[in-house]
Amino acid sequence: MSKNKGKSRPAYHQTYEVIRDRILNGDIPGGTKIVEEKLAAELGYSRTPIRESLRQLGYEGLIVNKKVVQPTEKDLRDLFQVRILLEGFSARSAATYLPEEDLISLSECINIGREGTTDEIMSANERFHEIIVHSTGNSMMIDTINRMQSIIYLFRKTVVLYSRPRLIDEHEEIYEAIKSRDGQEAESLMKNHLQSDLDFCLHILSYNQNEKKGSK
Template sequence: MTPPLHLSLAGQAVEVLRELVLTGEIPPGTRLNEVELAQRLGISRGPLREAIRHLASEGLLVLVPHRGASVPTADAAEVQALFELRTALECAAAQLAASRRTEADVVRLRAVCEESRRANALGQRFPYRLDLAFHQALLDAARSPRIAEQVRLVQQRVVLLRSALRDDPPHQHASLDDHDALVAAVAAGEPERASEVMRKHLARVCAQMLTGLG
């Protein structure tokens, strides 16, 4: 991933480090080696430490005094807590999206769904970027910046915890079907149906993650 050139050195480090964590390239439970990471990113340890502090503020890293930073691991209580919050936020967003969407919003949502199905047909693991892109398109349609800000933080923590789980093709297909059903409800301008589809979608994703944790 190449970060935008206008970002500061620390800002670029944030984006690259976030990518390494969310894709599972730095797996949950891993303690960060600042010397190796600084060499890998081609920066000094000052900007790297700024990036680590930033990601810790987002919940993507855990900082322990005198021990450094590590990538958090998933447990059932954390997953359930995240999905309680995510359900409250995203069901409200789905309702707002169904009430406020424009034709351009619907076109974008459908485009992301189609791209996700193409990737799935090619045998690609359900890419987190496409999942986030779908939910971001829904949030954009909702036109509620405060909800969107909080959802982004919760979503990426879920993505982080999911990175340690094995692929589940039936779950991936079900998620694609859920996304299509959400678009249909939003396009039809049916807030309550959109909220209910979102609630069922997130309940299934939560259950799948808990099963994956064993």
């Protein structure tokens, strides 16, 4: 029986999510060559939805030159440079425009960040930044950040799994600045927050690279 029989969503959406999740969870490691025929056989789908899925994953930056991406230090710096610019502006915007119900949602994200499971903290972290970016009402800005979400996830996993110091404290400081309608402070705090994320990820990246060299 075909695996997509009886499914309500198109095969493309199903295969996209399966392949994306395998990459993000590390089941398909960085550097792995992607072969359409092999994936089609493993997942039980035709090559057409597989091809469409890979095209989308390429657009999102998870697959480059038919291989699972292995982000370099330059990739990391480039990504965060864009995030610092866009999310800094978003935090300033949120201080002006964010409605009360979204302020409550930000507070809930902070509480989950302190008390939740790892998966819950990951989701709350993503939601916290998403609420702030969406406060701009700027569809181009939102689309730019959305396009980077899969790569952002890889680095978000690093800061959560390796327990970056003050991660949630910084979220709370950003929230308080937004709640106080202090746009300048909110922007500054967001930029510093993302710079700290970058510095931490670079440290972990360097450490892991040195560990690999030492094990050879």
